[in-house]
Amino acid sequence: MNWPCFILARRKSERLAFKHFLMLGDMPMIEFVVKRCEFFGFKPFICVPKGDYDTFNERTSCLDIFEGDPDNVEARVIECAHHYRIKIFHALDADDPFFDPFAVLDSFNASQTNRLWRITPSYHSRAGSGRMGTTYNLTSPSGGDRNLLDALGTYPWPQRLTVDYPEDLCLVRMVAETLGGYMAPRTAVDELFVKNPDLHKINWFRNAEWKAHQDDERRARFREEVRQQAGD
Amino acid sequence: MTTKKEAPKKTKEDKPNVVKSLQDLKALYSSTDVHEAIDKAIELVKTNK
Numbered sequence: 361m362n363w364p365c366f367i368l369a370r371r372k373s374e375r376l377a378f379k380h381f382l383m384l385g386d387m388p389m390i391e392f393v394v395k396r397c398e399f400f401g402f403k404p405f406i407c408v409p410k411g412d413y414d415t416f417n418e419r420t421s422c423l424d425i426f427e428g429d430p431d432n433v434e435a436r437v438i439e440c441a442h443h444y445r446i447k448i449f450h451a452l453d454a455d456d457p458f459f460d461p462f463a464v465l466d467s468f469n470a471s472q473t474n475r476l477w478r479i480t481p482s483y484h485s486r487a488g489s490g491r492m493g494t495t496y497n498l499t500s501p502s503g504g505d506r507n508l509l510d511a512l513g514t515y516p517w518p519q520r521l522t523v524d525y526p527e528d529l530c531l532v533r534m535v536a537e538t539l540g541g542y543m544a545p546r547t548a549v550d551e552l553f554v555k556n557p558d559l560h561k562i563n564w565f566r567n568a569e570w571k572a573h574q575d576d577e578r579r580a581r582f583r584e585e586v587r588q589q590a591g592d
Numbered sequence: 593m594t595t596k597k598e599a600p601k602k603t604k605e606d607k608p609n610v611v612k613s614l615q616d617l618k619a620l621y622s623s624t625d626v627h628e629a630i631d632k633a634i635e636l637v638k639t640n641k
Contacts, residue, residue, distance in 0.1 A: 383608050385607065388600065420600070421596070422597070533608055533610045534614060534633045534637055558628060558629040562629050569622065
């Protein structure tokens with residue numbers, strides 16, 4: 361059986377515009393995540409806000425694209441599950457191109473064996489671990505939540521590789537090029553960072569120089585919006 | 593019954609030049625730490641080929 365994975369995405373993104381359609385390897389990032397899902401034996405469903413269907417449809421080979429609640433992500437995910445009559449599924453962020461397939465399986469297993477309703481693969485899934493996403497088990501609506509541990513023997517703190525800024529995209533492109541694209545095992549990704557700790561510095565954002573760049577870009581975007589509104 | 597949709601068509605230009613994008617990123621920063629990290633990344637990409 362192929363476990364269903366809902367890939368959460370939206371056309372607009374403030375920090376890195378249209379990030380899901382930027383090229384990673386030789387395909388758009390959204391297609392990269394779809395292919396990775398299929399490669400590791402999951403069944404991908406793309407879950408987007410209302411109005412985004414056409415944009416995603418023309419950039420991915422995934423047939424199952426669901427449009428739902430434009431604002432509330434969890435509501436959209438539940439709508440999607442009802443639409444496809446799926447009871448247990450994992451929700452992945454589409455900006456996490458090197459998600460850990462074993463974290464997804466751990467999460468699925470925990471949801472079934474413990475009859476929980478919502479599981480994240482680690483304590484840090486929402487705040488910055490490499491083990492991202494959430495498993496929902498709609499057959500146990502009162503089963504409670506649980507965060508699993510970051511219990512990887514060799515690499516206890518997997519690198520977070522979500523794409524939010526241009527620096528992330530550069531780094532992720534470099535990882536894809538080095539490790540062979542969407543088929544790269546997550547252990548190889550983590551090993552790359554363990555062996556080359558300097559790589560962290562490429563998207564080691566929280567420094568004054570990075571902040572200054574971000575502020576400049578934000579100001580430029582704001583000026584552009586104001587100019588466009590004045591033109592309208 | 594659904595049929596498999598074809599993947600979006602790609603052209604040669606679609607594949608980003610990873611080394612160039614890393615070099616462009618390097619130009620944005622003056623920090624030596626970041627420069628060293630980017631040099632190492634470029635080296636990794638090049639030696640892998």
